[in-house]
Amino acid sequence: MNLTDLFPNLTGENHEITSPRTVRYNCIAWAACNTERWWQPGVFWPVDSSRNDHGIGNVVEAFRSLGYEECDDGALEGGFEKLALCGSAMMYTHAARQLPDGKWTSKLGQLQDITHTTTEAIEGGDYGEVVQYMKRLL
Template sequence: MGKSAEIIEILKQAFPGLNDDKDFEITSPATPNYNCIAWAYQIKDRWMWPASEASSLDGIYYWPDKIIKTPDVRAFIEAFRLKGYECCDTEDYEEGFQKIALYVVRNTTECTHAARQLRNGKWTSKLGQQNDIQHGTPYTIEGDNYGVVYCIMKRKVKFE
């Protein structure tokens, strides 16, 4: 089994919903340069997380200045509102809109992950320091690792 096949099997074990997801594929090599929140925010050169003041001074983390530094999902919602996102009712693709999904630990408001919808209607996630993947719906990767989808947000975009 090649390295890529091994990675696919590891990911399918970590996210069992990927086993039945015909849209699942690895779309980038592993990189520690950014995380899922940054990827959804469309940042590829640093991690985005509400780190403490001390740890954010080293330049590794980005978090909007006016947003409280807490892992509570409401802070993440406010951070994405700065980019024009608002909560919406469905993950379905809508022409002219970009959507994200925010995940929480089941039965809490502790944010764990973010995924972004692509222009083709499929979804993309950055898996920690590992790969970016494509998946069919935001619900495909729910489970023990990232918890459950807390909300879907969308913003109007103009594609050129």
């Protein structure tokens, strides 16, 4: 199965695979620049959390603890690193991190890392849509 089969907005032109597949880390870890653990509430998570809290608020709190604060959009802003948090049915589903050139990088579950030109490229399907942007000073 190709990645474009899993993501309705992903095309051959708007993304590039940048790593092999691995179950070692997930998108939340990758957004936090960690490649050693699968980040999961109540199991391995930067803030105290119930194992049952998989809501969007919990992932916002997690990234607040890492120095991020909520912001309005994903436009490239000098001196800041931004995140795009996706959600569906009140659960967080994905986090993407913005690169210095304005593109985004995402770890797709157990699959590969990709670079994608817009956050819309990974929206839809099981990932839902971007529900919150965050930023922190570089």
